Amino acid sequence: MKSLSLLLSVALGLVNVVSAGPAAIECWFVEDAGRGSLAMKPAALLLRPGPGGPPPRPDLDPKLYLSVDDPAGTLRSAFRRYPRDAAAPHCELSSFIPLPASANWARSLTPEQRCPRALDGAWLMVSISSSVFSLSSLLRQQPEPQQEPVLITMATVVLTVLTHTPGPRIQMGQDAVLDLSFSYMPPTPEAASSLAPGPPPFGLEWRRQHLGKGHLLLAATPGLGGKIPATQEGAVAFAAWDDDEPWGPWTGNGTIWLPAVQPFQEGTYLAIVHLPYLQGQVDLELSVYKSPKVSLTPAPLVWAAPGKTPPELLCHVNHFYPSEGLEVEWELRGGPEGGSRKAEGQKWLSSLRHHSDGSVSLLGYLQPPPVTTEQHGARYACRVYHSSLPASGRSVEVTLEVVGFSGPSLEDGIGLFLSAFLFLGLVKVLGWVVAYLTTCKDLKEKKTQ
Template identity: 75%
Template sequence: MKHLSLLLALALGLVTAVSAGPTVIECWFVEDADGGRLAKKPAALLLRQGPGRIPPRPDLDPKRYLRVHDPTGTLQAAFRRYPRSAPTPHCEMSHYIPLPASVNWVKGLTPEQSCPRALDGTWFMVSMSSPVLSLSSLLQSQTEPQPDPGLITMATAVLTVITHNPTTRIQLGQDALLDLSFAYMPSTPEATTPLAPGPPPFGLEWRHQHLGEGHLLLAATPGLRGQMPAAQDGAVAFAAWDDDESWGPWTGNGTLWLPAVKPSQEGAYQATIYLPYLQGQVTLELAVQKSPKVSLMPSPLVWAAPGEAPPELVCLVSHFYPSEGLEVEWELRGGPEGSFQKAKGQSWLSALHHHLDGSVSLSGHLQPSPVTTAQHGARYACRVHHPSLPALGRSAEVTLEVAGLSGPSLEDGIGLFLSAFLLLGLFKALGWAAAYLSTSKESKKKAQ
């Protein structure tokens, strides 16, 4: 029993170690270089430290090797749930200077003229992106003595903005939710602007960019008064702090809701959180799609004589989006010896037909080659591939009947037998009815 308990504890420990996520995130430190170029140097973030000394990194400059203190736990939580199968996130670091926001509608966040002394020191901006998350975090270097001077730089995550759905795919006409959350923990109580303890006011901005054009979609300043720009496209944001602790840490929600999405709403969405002299931003992608409907004409049978070409086949591919990435393939299934092959003949596609909801339709055409008797019972199929469909695509098919070879099947024989049986019963019933009516008339005459 002791061995079983030991094994169970060991297994749980291994699961915990695996699910805890990476301890170190490799990054690139980006800074200006001569000639207006950008220089990239290796850097790293130490998120968690086991027992003992800090893991040495002689390959890194200590100024680019950061031991991150995460008082809100947002970074730790993000990488605890990071799938092991997901690719390593791309990470970039750069220097950051606290400045007031440049947009007018958040001027109320920084009524004072100068940045508070609590925001002095060295700041870093960290940006990470992967298929499963996108985040930005502002790190402030700590001024207290380092535990291992010259080995690593200690820094605190003050503001972190994150989304766990950096790419959202939505069906045309459905509502879209663009996930956004953020966390804030001031380095000192003096860094907050409100006189009363509690979460500070903040600004939330969503901008949409598509096909080289961008515009302000939504702006909100919970906790501040002022005239806000009107929201576009019916957008609504869930802009609020999730808690009201006296001195933090605080977490908030900035998720965006877009009703009845149209093709013009796909593209990049930039979400920015404004706090006094601090701004964090992430970019999300919205992809709109609609799966095509596929039908094949004529249906259900295609007739042809041996040595002649069947009539033209038309594959209707209707109400799909986007128009790019559509492929139509023609197949001949169940030919000689049940073979599966590409259908022979001349094929082409029609022009696109645009619908009011933004979807499109087209038709694929095939003029088959002359058929042989061996192809009797084979099936012509059109297979459609589109980004909104599974890898195998979607298909429709019709059966080829070669003239002179189609005879009655077992089902046909059974149907004929049942039909003859019912007709015989009907004739007998009519005969009985006629005899009954004749007998009734004769009985009435005798009675008179």
């Protein structure tokens, strides 16, 4: 009985894992309304109809209420473990027309330049973005909505392109791995039978856009001839089909590796998978960061006499990126009031100093007010906040020693100076005496010879 209970528990657990995730995804259908404007209509993707069948959606156009058949399972799998506390993904639908790839290097995918009749019909592109993943899918719609049990349109997923790193943050100088996977299932049995057994040829394209400029980073057509543009910035792609089933569905890999990422490589990365007359694309937003090194001078102690102004404090914030969003705050810890509070005095920042690796540095200044004996042992701290640091920031501190309180007094300092001066004079006199005696000895030795 215990074994049976255990098996039931495992089975129920598996069912829960498989059935996890939202049953439907709310979307917007976007189309050109003319004169440079766009029109948006509500739509929905039904991923799991449930035991009672599809729920009615009278608020939707039946052609935009889509019951999704996903033979490869990539679209459903992406939502299967979607965190419940994560924000709802943004979903857009748009019309799609099968066309050959426009890039010259991808022309070998469609040498006949003629779209097969198997790709006729209505097509939609689904673009879904979130902090968890980003994907696009090509759906082929049935011509008309079905009437029973509710008005809904059947749609089959043909191509899905997916990344689980939609917003990678890479430390400057570290390697970046931007993952990309894709899956494909021929839209009809006729289309599958018209092709040679096994996965079709494909093209992979990675582009980067930043500050209004874009360029091709990498292109690949595994298994096909043709002239391919040279790879840029040392990028390497793992471009291949993962399986070779005769009739599909097939899954593939287009992950890219970027060595020693630098700030100029920030931007939007576009990953495009080309199949004959079909294309899927996802966008990734790569950002680079470098945590600052923080130090404080003078250190380790700041000396001041009662009623006098301590030396100017300099907070060195070195080699950080990005330059935006850095904050420097000064704190006074301990002293007669105890605790930690904002330090008084004049504060200002220097201009940025740029380095060859793209990072920047600056100085934070504090001119403290005159001190009192009660402030002996208090600590001045410089705290730095930056997007590359934890929320608490990073801080360094120095201790304030008030002369004459428990440290050396002014008279002690003068006495130490005079002692050092007399000691130095004594050393010089002894040096002269030794030199004189040595000279006299040499003269006597010469006379005896």
